[in-house]
Amino acid sequence: MARQGSRSRPPTMADVARLAQVSPQTVSRVLNDYAFIRPDTRDRVLQAIDVLDYRPNQAARTLATSRSRTIGVVATDYLSYGPAAALWGVERAAGEAGYGVSIVSLRESNHRAFTEAMQRLVGQSVEGIVMIAPQDQSTHEVFDAFDNVPVVTLSSFETGEHKPIMLDSAEGSRIATRHLVELGHTVIAHLSGPPRFTVSEERVRGWREVLAETGLAAPEPVVGDWTAESGYLVGRELAADRHVTAVYAANDRMAQGLLLALHEAGRRVPQDVSVVGFDDVPEAAYMIPPLTTVRQDFAALGRRCIEAVLALIGNEPRLEPDPLVPTLVVRESSGPAPR
Amino acid sequence: MARQGSRSRPPTMADVARLAQVSPQTVSRVLNDYAFIRPDTRDRVLQAIDVLDYRPNQAARTLATSRSRTIGVVATDYLSYGPAAALWGVERAAGEAGYGVSIVSLRESNHRAFTEAMQRLVGQSVEGIVMIAPQDQSTHEVFDAFDNVPVVTLSSFETGEHKPIMLDSAEGSRIATRHLVELGHTVIAHLSGPPRFTVSEERVRGWREVLAETGLAAPEPVVGDWTAESGYLVGRELAADRHVTAVYAANDRMAQGLLLALHEAGRRVPQDVSVVGFDDVPEAAYMIPPLTTVRQDFAALGRRCIEAVLALIGNEPRLEPDPLVPTLVVRESSGPAPR
């Protein structure tokens, strides 16, 4: 574990080989866990590696093997909890599998930006790409254009080969809505995410299904854009409608904005209005009142993404695990319907 | 912009050269903006590149030049807003400078984990490293062991060559505390971050300074761990103390927990107690009540980190810009002291 001189050329495999009195190839074999190496040779090599503080040059390795041991991630927004947590899970799972993670974020999510991001990653010869970004039809065309690198998407509709690894958003919605139904609510509004995004639509779908099953009327969802601000703004209208006694928000941040709007309108939660969110962000338990919400296991999601890309990289049959089912976390923002 | 056949070998520079009827070296020159190329030769090459959808192999480039055009980022936690925003800024600034970003996160922040993370990045031959992680003495020893790659840290104390790029936390504290002083508060508590972290200590320092200047007593800070939960737990004690009419929390999440604790204790904000946070997370404006807080420009911070590493990479003299001064955002959680 020697310290290197300041900015000196790092040692190469040849240096190690010389010191250990073997050929470079033998060093390479030791590094790659080749089976037939005499134990004492291996030891000599390992010791030389240690003495020189040698670390293999990834670029050379990549060039020689055309395997970069790197996964690319394209994200639109990891300032929000969901994407960030997914990124976290992906990065962690990748690390455990011996892969590094290279990340590119998009400012806008249009065709050109996607293409650019993908090109960038492909140029870094990533072995696979995980998309943590909302998608629509046009982005899928982009994936198709990059058909020599496996792409795994994280929530989107299914087209062609690109099946998404996703949480069962619709099921989460059903759970949330059912909870409100069971509490006796009959007018259950939905504060949805922006249309044309699969996650939004899935959540709308689940909510509609339960209302239909139960024979309740399904009003048009009120549309937000995932931000607390939008939750607050459309929440004010919701707050003004005295018929509404329960709102299921498509994520916790909008729910938070909604809580403020209800508070300002003098409507008590949960006595007058029940609120249920989605995500279980760390702050959910500390909102006023603590938010009932649907918890998603983002870490597991990330793990699955990595499993899926690695499978694709290894040309293994694509595994189709059951979607991850979210769970309901009941806190204080939901209660029996008033009468 | 031809589509490639499924999983075929991507085109190389030689392919482009052949098609354009020039030598590979000329293609390389076109790619690297070499000045003396006849315009029509350049056009032929560019066209060939376009036709083949050629993209240079980064690994080969890195190997030949030993420049990877990649910056490594070590982060402990980018699920919190601050680190995530900083990462965002770094990644964005890096992208603009033509650099990619490779990220490694740490589960624990001990010596070994740091070393491992650094090794990993060095192995990917990153040209520089940005640390988005709390540091203490031991981590600095790690940096010193990697003295052939420039490291920029983002908040930590200064030791040796490793001066941190940071926001002026102490000044932020002063601004927040002064605001409360000006509102007439005389008992101003501080809900601090965990000790031994520079950011925490800086913030404690700024708060102490203003109290000292003003001749107010400085109680011991109440210690949290940045989470809303800790804010809530220690907040309950704070709420029980009727003398306290103002609390300055070292971040917004703890402030959120505190707000809940105060609410549950029946203490009104801001009529009975004023609360000021730090960070201006996107949700701050939608807490109950909307939180007065200190805004940090994380994007600028990220930009500066990249500027700093790039300077170090280019062996330019280290620039020492003024620390970024945060600004106060007054909302509804702070008001005149009751009497």
Next chain:
DNA sequence: GCGCAGTTTGAGAGCGCTAACAATGGCCGC
């Protein structure tokens, strides 16, 4: 008409590693 500076292109070597093949030596059975 010749030399020279400057422009434009190409040839050869090498970055650090691994894949493929070849070579060595030891041990076995007969």
Next chain:
DNA sequence: GCGGCCATTGTTAGCGCTCTCAAACTGCGC
């Protein structure tokens, strides 16, 4: 005591790019 097999190591040739050096060509002044 010899062929054959296996364990163990070495040799050679790239991976795709850029560096350095050198060649060819242009136009200019004298």
